[in-house]
Amino acid sequence: MEKSVVTFDKGTTCSSWNYCGERLATGSIDGTLAIFDSVDPASSSFTCTSTSRVHEVSIVKVVWVPPEYGDGVACICADGTLSLWEEVAEDTKPLQWKLCKDFETSSNQVLDMQFGVSFTSLKLVAAYSNGHVKVYELLDPLELKNWQLQAEFQNVIDSVSKFGKAACLSASISWTPQRGESQQLSFVLGFNSNVMQLNSAKVWEFDQDHQRWLPVAELALPEDKGDPVYVVAWAPNIGRPYEVIAVATHKGITIWHLGLNPDLDGRLSVGKVALLSGHVGEVWQMEWDMSGMTLATTGSEGAVRLWQSNLNGIWHEQAAFEPTT
Amino acid sequence: MPGISSESGESSSLVPFSPEVGDPVVYPLHHGLKPPISRLSISWSRGNSLRVSVFLKPQSDADDSEIGGKVVEVKLGSGDGEIDDAQWRRIAYGSVSPFALLQSRKNSMSALSKMSASSSAYEADWWEYVMEYSSDINFLLGGQKLPPSSVIEDPKTILKKVEEPTCLKSAWELLEIFYADKHSQAWMPERLLDWLADYDSLLSGTQPTVHSKLVNFQKDLVSLQAIEDDPKYWEAMSSPLAVGWLDIAVKMLHLHGSYQLDQLGNREIENGLVEAVAVLISKMPRLRPELAPGKLGECYKTKPDFIKAWEKWRAQLTKLDCSTYWVQCDHNRTKEGLKNLLQIMLGNANILSSATCNWIELHISHLLYIRPFTMVSCVSRVFKIIWSLIAPIYLTSCMKQGMGLLEILLYKQPVQHNQLLLKVVTFIVLNIEICRLYELDSVSSKIMKIAGVHHWKHGKKGSGVFWLQQAQDEVCLNRIAQQLFNFVGKSISDESLKQWEGLIELLGSESRTAGGLEFLHKYFILNSNLGCSTGIGISKDPFSRFMMELLLMPLRKPVESLISLMKNPSTPQRFWLPLLYDSVISSLVIFLIGSWLKLLNWQDRPLLNVSQTNLLLNKLQELSMARLRPDFIEADLPSQALSSVRLALATNLGRAILEE
Numbered sequence: 001m002e003k004s005v006v007t008f009d010k011g012t013t014c015s016s017w018n019y020c021g022e023r024l025a026t027g028s029i030d031g032t033l034a035i036f037d038s039v040d041p042a043s044s045s046f047t048c049t050s051t052s053r054v055h056e057v058s059i060v061k062v063v064w065v066p067p068e069y070g071d072g073v074a075c076i077c078a079d080g081t082l083s084l085w086e087e088v089a090e091d092t093k094p095l096q097w098k099l100c101k102d103f104e105t106s107s108n109q110v111l112d113m114q115f116g117v118s119f120t121s122l123k124l125v126a127a128y129s130n131g132h133v134k135v136y137e138l139l140d141p142l143e144l145k146n147w148q149l150q151a152e153f154q155n156v157i158d159s160v161s162k163f164g165k166a167a168c169l170s171a172s173i174s175w176t177p178q179r180g181e182s183q184q185l186s187f188v189l190g191f192n193s194n195v196m197q198l199n200s201a202k203v204w205e206f207d208q209d210h211q212r213w214l215p216v217a218e219l220a221l222p223e224d225k226g227d228p229v230y231v232v233a234w235a236p237n238i239g240r241p242y243e244v245i246a247v248a249t250h251k252g253i254t255i256w257h258l259g260l261n262p263d264l265d266g267r268l269s270v271g272k273v274a275l276l277s278g279h280v281g282e283v284w285q286m287e288w289d290m291s292g293m294t295l296a297t298t299g300s301e302g303a304v305r306l307w308q309s310n311l312n313g314i315w316h317e318q319a320a321f322e323p324t325t
Numbered sequence: 326m327p328g329i330s331s332e333s334g335e336s337s338s339l340v341p342f343s344p345e346v347g348d349p350v351v352y353p354l355h356h357g358l359k360p361p362i363s364r365l366s367i368s369w370s371r372g373n374s375l376r377v378s379v380f381l382k383p384q385s386d387a388d389d390s391e392i393g394g395k396v397v398e399v400k401l402g403s404g405d406g407e408i409d410d411a412q413w414r415r416i417a418y419g420s421v422s423p424f425a426l427l428q429s430r431k432n433s434m435s436a437l438s439k440m441s442a443s444s445s446a447y448e449a450d451w452w453e454y455v456m457e458y459s460s461d462i463n464f465l466l467g468g469q470k471l472p473p474s475s476v477i478e479d480p481k482t483i484l485k486k487v488e489e490p491t492c493l494k495s496a497w498e499l500l501e502i503f504y505a506d507k508h509s510q511a512w513m514p515e516r517l518l519d520w521l522a523d524y525d526s527l528l529s530g531t532q533p534t535v536h537s538k539l540v541n542f543q544k545d546l547v548s549l550q551a552i553e554d555d556p557k558y559w560e561a562m563s564s565p566l567a568v569g570w571l572d573i574a575v576k577m578l579h580l581h582g583s584y585q586l587d588q589l590g591n592r593e594i595e596n597g598l599v600e601a602v603a604v605l606i607s608k609m610p611r612l613r614p615e616l617a618p619g620k621l622g623e624c625y626k627t628k629p630d631f632i633k634a635w636e637k638w639r640a641q642l643t644k645l646d647c648s649t650y651w652v653q654c655d656h657n658r659t660k661e662g663l664k665n666l667l668q669i670m671l672g673n674a675n676i677l678s679s680a681t682c683n684w685i686e687l688h689i690s691h692l693l694y695i696r697p698f699t700m701v702s703c704v705s706r707v708f709k710i711i712w713s714l715i716a717p718i719y720l721t722s723c724m725k726q727g728m729g730l731l732e733i734l735l736y737k738q739p740v741q742h743n744q745l746l747l748k749v750v751t752f753i754v755l756n757i758e759i760c761r762l763y764e765l766d767s768v769s770s771k772i773m774k775i776a777g778v779h780h781w782k783h784g785k786k787g788s789g790v791f792w793l794q795q796a797q798d799e800v801c802l803n804r805i806a807q808q809l810f811n812f813v814g815k816s817i818s819d820e821s822l823k824q825w826e827g828l829i830e831l832l833g834s835e836s837r838t839a840g841g842l843e844f845l846h847k848y849f850i851l852n853s854n855l856g857c858s859t860g861i862g863i864s865k866d867p868f869s870r871f872m873m874e875l876l877l878m879p880l881r882k883p884v885e886s887l888i889s890l891m892k893n894p895s896t897p898q899r900f901w902l903p904l905l906y907d908s909v910i911s912s913l914v915i916f917l918i919g920s921w922l923k924l925l926n927w928q929d930r931p932l933l934n935v936s937q938t939n940l941l942l943n944k945l946q947e948l949s950m951a952r953l954r955p956d957f958i959e960a961d962l963p964s965q966a967l968s969s970v971r972l973a974l975a976t977n978l979g980r981a982i983l984e985e
Contacts, residue, residue: 002355005376008394013376017368020737024396029383044398067775070782089784120800142781142804171610238729279351289369290733296375298365304354304377306401317349321364321399323379324353 027059080109119152190229235292248283274315559662
C-alpha cells in the first residue's frame with residue numbers, strides 16, 4: 001500500500017510539497033534548504049537537485065510561494081527569522097536558488113506565515129511571538145523582493161482590550177482557499193500563548209472599502225475562548241453554502257461551519273458541528289483534501305488520522321495510520 | 326458534503342440513516358526507519374494518495390545513520406481499480422469529440438437565441454443535444470450489455486448475467502436521470518428502478534443488497550426440494566418485488582411446488598392464489614413509455630391514465646387480499662408468503678422496510694408503492710449526496726461541485742518540467758483546451774500565468790512573454806516592459822540581445838493593449854536595425870559582412886521606426902531622450918565602419934526630412950519643459966546628452982531645409 005518516494009538527509013526537520021506535488025523543499029537543522037525533483041514526471045522517485053545554506057540555525061518551516069509568482073519558498077528559522085528564496089536564471093548563468101527577501105523581525109520571532117493569492121496581488125501573513133500579525137503585499141508580481149507592510153494588528157476581536165506582555169509559543173494561519181475572482185480575501189489565525197484573548201481562532205477579512213482587516217468571526221465557544229490553539233485549517237469549498245474550518249486545541253479538533261453572509265455588524269455566523277478526539281497529545285498538522293471532505297491530521301502520538309463526515313453529517317475518524325518499521 | 330448542511334433535520338429524512346459510526350480502521354505505515362521519530366508531516370497528493378514525511382530524531386554524533394527520514398506515499402482506497410489506465414485514456418480521448426460537438430451546438434444556439442426573442446424554442450433542442458452527448462459518454466464508460474447467453478433459459482436462473490457494472494457508469498447514469506434527461510422526468514421512479522436493477526450489485530461490496538440476497542438464494546436453490554416450505558424462498562422473493570423487479574418475482578413464484586404437474590390436482594386453491602398474485606404482479610401499472618422485452622407490468626405514458634389504472638389495480642389487490650379463498654388454502658407458508666407479497670404491493674411501509682436492504686432500495690420501494698404519484702424532486706436532494714461519493718465524472722454536470730473540483734484539479738496540474746519541456750507544453754495546451762471547453766477562463770489564465778512566470782524567471786524570456794500574453798496579464802506584461810525599458814539608453818550588445826531572442830516577433834505577433842509593449846516592439850525594430858548594423862559591421866564573419874550590405878539598403882527603416890516611436894503616445898516621456906541619444910550613439914558606432922553611415926548626422930544627405938526633424942525638436946523642447954517638474958525621471962545618460970542630440974537635430978534640420 002505504501003511506497004517510499006524520497007529519502008531525507010540526516011538532520012532534516014521539515015518539508016513541503018509545491019502546488020502540483022512535483023517538487024519538494026526541505027529544511028534542516030544546520031539551516032540548509034534542499035530541493036527535490038523527479039527526473040521524470042511519470043516516475044515517483046525524487047532526488048535532491050539543489051541545496052542552499054539559508055541560515056546558521058535550524059529551519060523550522062518551509063512554505064512554497066504560490067506558483068503564479070514563481071518557484072520560491074519562505075523559510076522560518078528557529079530564531080524566528082523569515083526569508084524568501086527563489087529559483088531564478090540571471091543573464092546567462094544557470095538556475096540557482098537566491099535570497100530575495102529577509103524580513104525584519106527585530107526582537108519578535110515569526111511563528112507562522114502563509115501566502116494568500118488575491119486576484120490582483122500576493123499577500124503574506126506572518127504571526128509573531130508577541131501576538132502581532134503583519135500582512136505584507138507584494139508590489140511587483142515579478143519581483144519577490146519588494147514587499148510593503150499593509151497592516152499590523154493583534155489577534156483580538158476587541159481592539160481596545162488590555163492585556164499584559166504576550167509570549168506566544170506557536171501560531172497557525174490558514175487562508176481561505178481561493179477560486180474565482182470575486183471571492184473575499186480572508187484567513188483564520190489562532191495562537192498558543194499565555195494571553196487568553198489572543199488564542200482563540202479568529203477569521204480576518206479584508207474590508208476593501210476602508211482598506212483594513214476586520215475580525216468577522218471567532219471560532220470558539222465562550223467557555224473555550226482562552227484555549228491555546230495548535231493548528232487551524234480552512235477547507236476548500238466546492239459548492240457548499242457555508243465554509244468549513246478545523247481548529248485543534250488540547251480538547252480535540254473542532255469542525256466549524258462559517259456562514260457566507262455577514263450580519264448587520266459585519267460578523268459571519270458560526271456553528272460548531274463536531275468535536276473530534278483521537279489524538280492523544282498536541283495536534284501537529286491538519287490538511288484538507290482538495291474536495292474539502294476529508295481532513296488528514298498528525299499529532300504528537302505519532303499517528304496520521306483521517307476524518308470524514310458521514311451521510312448524516314456526523315464527523316468521525318475514518319482511518320488511522322500508525323508508523324512502524 | 327456539498328450542499329447538505331449537517332443540521333438539516335434528520336426527522337424529516339425520507340429514509341432513516343443509522344447514526345452509529347464505526348471504529349476507525351487502523352493501518353500500519355511501514356517506513357523502514359530506525360526510531361525514534363521526531364515528527365510527521367502530511368500532504369495530499371494526486372490520485373487520492375497521501376504523502377507522509379517521517380523525520381527521525383537526530384541521534385548522537387556517534388550515530389552512523391546517513392538517513393534523516395523519508396516520504397512515504399500511501400494510496401487511499403482501492404476501489405479505483407475497476408478501470409485501468411488504458412481504459413481511462415480511451416474514455417478521455419473519446420469524450421473530446423462529443424463534447425466539442427456539444428459545445429459547438431451550444432455556441433450556435435446561443436448565437437441563434439440572440440437573434441430571436443424566444444429562447445425557449447431552443448430549450449427543447451438543447452436537451453436533446455445534451456442527451457445525445459450523455460449517451461455518447463455513457464457508451465464510452467462501458468460496453469453494451471451482453472445479450473442473453475442462450476435462447477432457452479434455465480427456469481432456475483433467477484439472475485441473468487449481464488456486463489460487469491462499474492461505479493463510473495452507474496454515476497453517469499444517475500446524472501443523466503437527474504440532470505440531462507428532461508423527457509423522462511415524469512417517470513423518474515421507473516428510471517431509478519432500472520438504474521438499481523443494473524447497479525445494485527455495486528453496492529453489495531460494502532453492504533447487503535437485494536442483489537446479494539438473490540445471489541445467495543440462487544446458490545441454495547439447487548439443494549432445495551419443497552421450495553415453498555422454506556422461509557428463505559418467500560423472503561428472497563419479497564425483495565425483488567419491493568424494488569420493482571417484477572419479472573424476477575414472478576419467475577420465482579413459478580418455482581412454487583403447486584405448479585408441478587403431480588401436485589396440481591390436490592393443490593388447486595393454493596395454486597390459484599399463487600397464480601393470482603403472479604398475474605397481479607405482472608399487471609402492475611407503470612408510468613413509463615415502454616418496457617424492455619421480458620420485463621413485466623403495463624405501461625402508461627400519461628399520468629391520468631396511470632392513476633386510473635393504478636386505482637383499478639390496487640382495488641384488485643385489496644379484493645384478493647380480502648378473498649375467502651385464503652381460508653381454504655391449507656399451506657400456511659404459502660398463505661403467509663403470498664399475503665406478504667400483497668402487502669408489499671399495497672405499500673405496507675414496515676414490510677417494505679424489511680424486504681429492502683439499504684436506503685436506496687427502500688427509497689425506491691417507497692416511490693413505487695407508497696407514493697407512486699410523487700415526482701422526484703425530493704429524491705434528487707438525497708441523491709446529491711451519493712454523487713459526491715461515488716462519481717468522479719460527475720464533474721461536468723453537477724455545476725457547482727463538479728466545476729469547483731475540476732478547477733482545483735486543473736490548477737494542480739504541473740506546468741513545468743526541466744527534462745520534458747515539449748511534453749509539458751502539450752499538457753498545458755491540453756489543460757487550456759479543457760478550460761476553454763468548460764469556459765473556465767480564470768483557471769486557464771492562471772495556468773498560463775504560472776507557465777509565463779516560470780519561463781520568465783528561468784531565463785526563457787520569450788516563452789515567458791508568450792504565456793503572459795496568452796494569460797492577458799497586463800500587470801506582469803507592464804512590469805516586463807518596465808524592465809526592458811531599463812535597457813533603453815544603454816547600447817544593447819549582441820550578448821544581451823540574445824536573451825531577448827524571439828521576443829521581437831512575439832511582441833509584434835498580435836495587437837495588444839499593453840502600451841509599454843507596443844512601444845517596446847517598435848523599439849526593438851529600431852534597435853535591431855541599428856544594433857545589427859553595428860554588430861555586423863564590426864564582425865569579420867563573411868556572412869555578417871554580406872548581411873551588412875543588405876542592411877545598408879533599408880537605411881531609412883530605423884528612421885521610420887524612430888519617428889513612429891516618438892510620435893506614439895504610448896512611448897513614455899522618460900525614454901524620449903534615451904531614444905534620441907541612442908540613435909546618435911549608434912550612429913557614432915556605425916561611423917566606425919564608414920563616416921558616411923550616420924543617422925541623424927547624415928553626411929551625404931539628411932536622413933530626416935524637415936517635418937520629421939521638427940517633430941523631434943518639438944519633443945526635445947517638451948522634454949526640457951518636463952524636466953522642470955518634480956516628478957520627472959531623469960534618464961541615466963551623460964549630462965551633455967540633451968545638448969548633443971539638440972545639436973545633431975539642428976544640423977540635420979539645416980541640411981534638410983537645404984535639400985528641400
